[in-house]
Amino acid sequence: MLPTNPKPHNQSPQDRDLVCLSDDAICFSDEDPDVTSLQDWKIMIIDDEPDVHRATQLALKNVTFENRKLTFLSAYSAKEGKELLAIAHTDTALVLLDIVMETNDAGLRIVQHIREELKNQQIRIILRTGHPGEAPEESVILNYDINDYKLKIELTRQKLLTTAIAALRSYRDINTIEQQRLKLAQTLEDLQQVQFQLEEYTHRLEAKVAQRTAALENANRELHRLAIVDDLTLVANRRRFDEYWQQQWQFLAHQQQPISLILIDVDYFKHYNDYYGHQAGDECLWKVAQAISSVLNRPTDLIARYGGEEFAVILPYTSLNGATKVAEAIAAEIYSLNIPHHQSKVSDRVTLSLGIACIVPQLELSPKTAIAFADQALYQAKSQGRNRFCVYLGNG
Structure with missing residues (x-):
């Protein structure tokens, strides 16, 4: 068997x-x-x-x-x-x-x-x-x-x-x-775990990227602000003035609308600085800048520190009459601050000299033309005794 x-x-x-x-x-x-x-x-x-x-x-x-x-x-x-x-x-x-x-x-x-x-x-x-x-x-x-x-x-x-x-x-x-x-089941489980880890890592990475992007954007905004803001007075600096003036000149030349410029000088500021000290001088410039800024109500208006004790105010879509009213308001605002100035030859407090120019921009005309006009008006105001404003009327 x-x-x-x-x-x-x-x-x-x-x-x-x-x-x-x-x-x-x-x-x-x-x-x-x-x-x-x-x-x-x-x-x-x-x-x-x-x-x-x-x-x-x-x-x-x-x-x-x-x-x-x-x-x-x-x-x-x-x-x-x-x-x-x-x-x-x-x-x-x-x-x-x-x-x-x-x-x-x-x-x-x-x-x-x-x-x-x-x-x-x-x-x-x-x-x-x-x-x-x-x-x-x-x-x-x-x-x-x-x-x-x-x-x-x-x-x-x-x-x-x-x-x-x-x-x-x-x-x-x-x-x-x-x-x-x-x-195969273990491999699948491992792959699912890897996928989960990758998704978790991706989420963390996306969060970090978003965080760093936001930080970078904030840093860029701060850098841009620092690039266009005057450290002392916290208004626009000369670089921003030149940039904005050029933009508005081109824009209003196409629209054939007026733009006004006011150049401002603090009267006898060198004497003020020498007498009260540089720290007091810096504080004086800051107060003047903030006071001028408080007068400007439109978002298109710009105040900038033009250099030293000089300031500039850009007024797009503003006639000569409108610019004159703004200049009067600025002078009154500074006077009301009542900042003592015993070394001034025109007042017992800090005052301003202002030169006003108004023009309808032309593409074939240099933007520096209107600046020169306002500078002539400022020179005239200082020549006539300071603590006043003068308007450029084109008669030299």
Whole structure:
């Protein structure tokens, strides 16, 4: 029934499934794994007939599959089988299971126990029975998760060998697929973690970029402010005056609208500085600048420190009459500050001399023309005794 010395058979170069090393040693090999890192294949025999255990082990004892030997675990009842499965099912490759033991369906109950309670879908289960009528083959195959169904009288050594090796291959492939699935799942989890980290890093980076962009914009605005604001008086500086005057000249030349310019000089400021000191002089200039600024109500009007104790006021869309009223208001505002000036030759307080010019810009005319006109008017005001304003009327 179970011959111990199967006769070797010829094989083609492509057929590496079966290699006969000797009459008693059979090696099956699909691959050439590292022998040192592999454990034996575990085959569990659950059968209440001791002769079946001995015959099975005798038939398969010298078989090696993929450089791994077979190790046999034996249980002689369904109860022993469950106890053995509890400690060894996770790394058992194959169960050779008798159907009829304590009861007619003892083996079938173990199948359910393995699949449903132990939740082991990898282990290969081959049912063997010597009483086929008590467990109809078709019913068993359809209703139970088994991998093969054999009559014990069919299991010659050759058939048992074929059945066992097929089951081991199936177990190997299922485990390979499961390992690949686990690796893929781990890879996916790692990728999701990396993606999460990248998203988190991106959010942090975007926040930092936004923060630094805002800081850069603030710094640029501050640099621009510093570039166009006079440090002492905190009004526009000469650079801003030149830039704004050029812009308004071009713009109003196209619109053919008037622009007025008032040049202002603090009367006898050198004497003030020498008498009261430079710190008092700086404070005086600051007060004058802020007072002039308070008179200007339109956003298009600009006051700038023109140089030293001189200031300039640009009044777009302003006629000569309008500029004269602004000059009068500026002079009155400074007078009302009542800043003492004992070294002045025209008043007991700080006063101003103002020169006014009004012109409709022309593209072919230099913007410096109107500045020269206002400067002439300022010179006239100073020549006539200071503490007054004069208007350029074009008569020199």
